[in-house]
Amino acid sequence: MTREGQQSQLPGDSRFFTRSGPFSLARLLEVTGAEALGPATAETLFEGVAPLHAAGPQHVSFCDNRRYLPLLETTGAGLVVLGPAFVDKVPKGCTALISREPYLLWARVARLFHPAPPVQAKCHPTAVIGQDVKIGKQVEIGPFAVIGDGVSLGDGCVIGAHASVGDHVVIGAGCRIGAHVSLSHALLGERVVLYPGARIGQDGFGFAVGPEGFETVPQLGRVVLGDGVEVGANSTIDRGSMRDTVIGAGTRIDNLVQIGHNAQLGRCCIVVSQAGVSGSTVIEDFVTIAAQAGLIGHIHIGRKARIGAQCGVMNDVDAGADVIGSPAMPFxxxxxxxxxxRKLSRK
Amino acid sequence: MTREGQQSQLPGDSRFFTRSGPFSLARLLEVTGAEALGPATAETLFEGVAPLHAAGPQHVSFCDNRRYLPLLETTGAGLVVLGPAFVDKVPKGCTALISREPYLLWARVARLFHPAPPVQAKCHPTAVIGQDVKIGKQVEIGPFAVIGDGVSLGDGCVIGAHASVGDHVVIGAGCRIGAHVSLSHALLGERVVLYPGARIGQDGFGFAVGPEGFETVPQLGRVVLGDGVEVGANSTIDRGSMRDTVIGAGTRIDNLVQIGHNAQLGRCCIVVSQAGVSGSTVIEDFVTIAAQAGLIGHIHIGRKARIGAQCGVMNDVDAGADVIGSPAMPFxxxxxxxxxxRKLSRK
Amino acid sequence: MTREGQQSQLPGDSRFFTRSGPFSLARLLEVTGAEALGPATAETLFEGVAPLHAAGPQHVSFCDNRRYLPLLETTGAGLVVLGPAFVDKVPKGCTALISREPYLLWARVARLFHPAPPVQAKCHPTAVIGQDVKIGKQVEIGPFAVIGDGVSLGDGCVIGAHASVGDHVVIGAGCRIGAHVSLSHALLGERVVLYPGARIGQDGFGFAVGPEGFETVPQLGRVVLGDGVEVGANSTIDRGSMRDTVIGAGTRIDNLVQIGHNAQLGRCCIVVSQAGVSGSTVIEDFVTIAAQAGLIGHIHIGRKARIGAQCGVMNDVDAGADVIGSPAMPFxxxxxxxxxxRKLSRK
Structure with missing residues (x-):
């Protein structure tokens, strides 16, 4: 098995992904509400998705990045999802599926061809289930999962292999708890997704200087994750000390991110990998924090602010501001x- | 269950935390050795702890950050722990519990109301215990823990669910090994705490360039953690190559920190989240390394030095120095x- | 057990490491192909390895860093592996084992005295093995490992405790999958090593803005790890969205590293701890990425480029270039x- 051989394959390897289809252009238009421009007819069938460089006439592809226009101009794809600006780059023989939100459209087309596998209502016999656990309908619990006493699992939850859910944790409907997650002192809304190895609810980093070294300050808050929150692999969210650590609905957190105790993130924020938010910092809705950025504690980030990659934020940031650098400053x-x-150095 | 409803609750949710009390002011003074100033009498009872904004007359609260003085001035708390400088901001009807070390005092008050749950002497039947394991008194071993051959567990240790302890590891009395920790080639003192997902004792990043690629250099040292060391969630400490990786007594390491092979940290150091210490670097006692700072290998950091957030340290740092920036320089x-x-750019 | 007592011990603690020997100088010369200079004869026996400061006449030691020359000049070691430049610093009574690749030589000498323990063909009775799993010869599977349906394990693989291998994953011969690893949607070559807590194959960070929040874009690629790839503890490699995330043969990735979806790393790259590579970035062979560096997505890094510690790379980097800083610039x-x-500030 060579690297090259592996690379030539199309996405959606049937060993790993479910497949559906083929689907007619009519069906794709119905699902997406988009407009088609090109030779395909309502009855033309498409079998799957593929990247521009590998797609054939039976494939749907996608382009929304100017960087990949040369690939668009030479693609063999039968259908390409894109925005209006790129329509004139579509080669003859290829039909454009046009949307002002091409990436969203693409998400839906790809999901149509590769639907998420259904949740299987089963509890692996090796799982350890505590006392007084409430388990909703259609819940899947993997091997070696540990569910503590008094835990509540909503309908349609999936608990991965080796996940550890502490006593009295509340998990809303439709949540997916990845393999090896540890979760304690936490309340989860609906459709929360925790990727493998996420650590949610452990003690925050709080201690006082005592006569014989540091003394731990009890961490008496919880972690509250709103509906639709996602937390990436190996990310860590500490529980609050005197209030809760709160992540607002819809917020997406990437891998290896640190969220300190008492931090408050608003709705639909984006926190990219390896960023860190220190304790007690408050972040309003729709804030973006790029990769490897760091925020000190006890500051306030206004709504829709954007924090650049590797930015070091030591002060409040106004709503709508774009900052970068360490210390942070306007772009x-x-x-x-x-x-x-650069100019001064060259003199 | 709304986000707001969850938020309005007080700390110490009884589903997740033990509770004790109520306690009289006399008892609180006895425990803390502090001085009280205000209307409360020795017999006045307090039921629990709460943050300034949510506290009522039955609650003890806390303030040691100037940023929160407006909350102090309007708090409904019956008792507030604080330093002498803030006493004149305490509202009428509220009693001040005054200390020159208010945070330490607070740690003790909070612990009084919410004592740590006692260790339960039990070994979960699913745990796998190797041969010739020495288990002390009052040891708790969680589900699916794996304890290798020849391991020694001191009195009062707690081994979390899914923890993996390699052959011949020595764990002193009173240690707490979190869920999903992996631990090998290591000697732990007493009262060491490893948070979930910490990785201790794996091979360091050592390899030589050979004719057919990299060749691994055997990593023949250990990890030695002193008494009271704490290591945060998903942090990684590699074992030494030719000597041990050593973390001195009392040192506290936050989440997602990397400690390279052969590194030597002194006593009571603080390493904040996402910081990294490269191999063979030596750090004296009482050094603070702020979040996301990075230290290259083979350097020496003097006693009580302070390394700022995101600092990139490429050279030795003198005892007591404050450095920040990348490359590091004095504050x-x-x-x-x-x-x-900034001035030059505006010209 | 004092810290000092522990520290004084030699490497290769027999509780944790296998031992072999003693070996004669003749044997060491035969194994290494090196040249000896000094009083030792072909028959002189050496018992083990030790660092310069702790070695006695029965030990082999090593020096290739100018910083440690004072230790070389006073070492009690009987034999020291080093490069030609340091030969005149070797003290009387000590023999030099000289090589132009001293670190490679050292790797082989240390491995001779401390060979890797042989793989034991056994499957722990607690492991959960799926249907249609192909298991090669001499495979070791640890406690609580979960092997999904249709997985293929090559000869001589070691699967650690609590490892989770998803359905249909392919693992080549001689791989070592560490404790608590989660692995899915992946194809591994031979001799791949995954350290504890590595997360391989989970969904990339891909979502589109929909009318009611973010919508996940299906991640339909895989992770392909070439022969000899090593991935450090708690590092994360997301699977591709429309193509595979590929790590070329021989590449070594340290702890807490993030590799985004669709990233392509070439052969024999080095990625040091806490570095991050964003999605769809292409990295040619022999590139070095130092600690805490970050690369944005969709860029190209030329062959043998070197990215400095904490570097923030926002643009393509030419082959052979040395860059550092945020934003990246030539050294x-x-x-x-x-x-x-510095000069301008002092005015």
Whole structure:
């Protein structure tokens, strides 16, 4: 099995993914509400999805990044999902599926061809289930999962292999708890997804200096995850000390992210991998925190602010602001500084 | 269950935390050795702890950050732990519990109301215990824990669910090994705490360039953790190659921290989340390394040095020095540079 | 058990490591192909390895870092592996084992004295093995491992305690899957090593903005790890969305590293701890990415480029280039900037 041989394969390897279809253009238009432009007819069938460079006439592909226009111009795909601006780059013989939200459209087309496998109502015989556990309908519990006393699992939850759910944790309907997750002192809304190895609810980093070393300050809050929150692999969210650590509905957290105790994130924030939010910091709705950025504790980030990659935020950030650099400053100032310093160094 | 409803609750949710009390002011003074100033009498009873904004007359609260003085001035708390400087901000009807070490006092008050649950002497029937394991008194071993051959567990240890303890590891009395920890080639003192997902004792990142690629250099040292060391969730400490990786007594390591092979940390150091210490670096006692800082290998950090957040340390740091920036420089120089560049850019 | 007492011990603690020997100088010369200079004869026996400061006449030691020359000059070691440049620093009574690749030589000497323990063909009775699993010869499967349906395990594989291997994953001969690893949607070559807690194959961070929040974009690719790839503890490699995430043969990834979906790493790259590679970035062969560096998505890094610690890479990097800083710039430019700014600030 060579690297090249593996690479040439199309996405959706049937060993790992479910498949559906084929689907007619008519069906794709119905599902997506998009507009088609090109030679395909309502009855033309498509068998699956493929990237621009590998797609054939039976495939649906996708382009929304100017960087990949050369691939669009030469693609063999039968159908391509894209925005209006790229329509004139579609080669002859290929039909454009046009949307002002092409990535969203693409998500739905790809999901149509590769639906998520249904949840199987079963509890692996090796799982350890505590006392007074409430288990909803159609719940799947994997091998070696540990469910503590008094836990509540909503309908349609999936608990992965080796997951550890502490006593009295509440998990809403439709949640997916990945393999090896540890979860304690927490209340989860609906459709929360925790990726493998996420650590939710452990003690925050709180201690006082005592006469014989550090003394731990009891961490008496919880972690509250709103509906639809996702937390990436090996990320860590500490529970609060005196209030809860709260992640608002719809917020997506990538891998290896740290969220400190008492932090409050609003709705639909994005926190990219390896970023860190220190304790007691408050982040309003729709904030984006790029990769490897760090926020100190006890600050306030306004709604729709954008924190750049590797940014070091030591002060409050206004709503709608774009900041980058360490210490953080407006994007324009940062890049002006870079240019100034380069110029001065060359003298 | 709404987000707001969850938020309004007080800390110490009885589903997750033990409770004790009520306690009289006399008892609190006895436990803490502090001084009280205000209307409460020795017999006044307090039921629990609460943050300033949510506390009522039956609650003890806390303030040691100037940022929260407005909350102090309007709190409904019956008793507030604070330092002498804030006493004049305490509202009428509220009693001040005054200490020069208010955070330490607070740790003890909170622990009084919410004592740690006692260790339960039991070994879950699913745990796999190797041969010739020495198990002390009052040891608790969780479901699916794996204890290798020849392991020694001191009195009062707690081994979490799914923890994996390699052959011949020595764990002192009173240690708590969190869920999903992996631990090998290691000697632990007493009262060591490893949070969920910590990885202790795996091979360091050592390899030589051979004719057909990299060849691994055997990593023949151990990890030695002193008394009272704590290691955060998903942090990683590699074992040494030719000597041990050593973490001195009392040192606290936050989440997602990397400690390379052969590193030597002194006593009572603080390493905040996502910081990294490269191989063979030596760090003296009482050093603080803030979040996301990185230290290259083979350098020496003097006693009580403070490394700022996101600092990139490429050279030795003197005892007592404060450094920040990448590359690291004294705090004053760093902020002077920031100001200089801003001024030059605006010209 | 004092810290000092533990520290004084030699590497290769027999509780944790296998031992072999003693070996004669003749044997060491035969194994290494190196040249000896000094008083030892072909028959002189050596018992083990030790660091310069602790070694006695029965030990082999090692020096290839100028920083440690004072230790070399005073070592009590009987034999020291080193490069030609250090030969004149070897003390009387000590024999030099000289090589132009001393670290590689050292790897082989240390491995001779401390060979890797042989794989034991056994499957722990607690492991859960799926249907239609192909298990090669001499495979070791640890307690509570979960092997999904249709998995293929090559000869000589070791699957650690609590490892979770998803359905249809292919693992080549001689792989070592550490404790608590989760692995899905992946194809592994031969001799791949995954350290404890590595997360391989979970969904990438892909979602579109929908009318009611973010909608997940199906992640339909795989993770393909070439022969000899190593992935550090708690590192995360997301599977591709429309193509595979690929790590080329021989590449070594340290702890707590993030590799985003669709990333392509070439052969024999080095990615040091806490670095991050964003989605769809392509990295050619022999690239080094130092600790805590971050690369944005969709860029191209040329062959043998070197990315410095904490570097923030926002653009393509040419083959052979050395870059550092955030944003990334050539090493020389970065350090010239640092000097310029220091000078200007002092005015």
């Amino acid at each position: 324009r100032e940062f890049f002006r500084n870079v240019a100034t310093l | 004053r120089e760093f902020f002077r540079n920031v100001a200089t560049l | 020389r430019e970065f350090f010239r900037n640092v000097a310029t700014l």
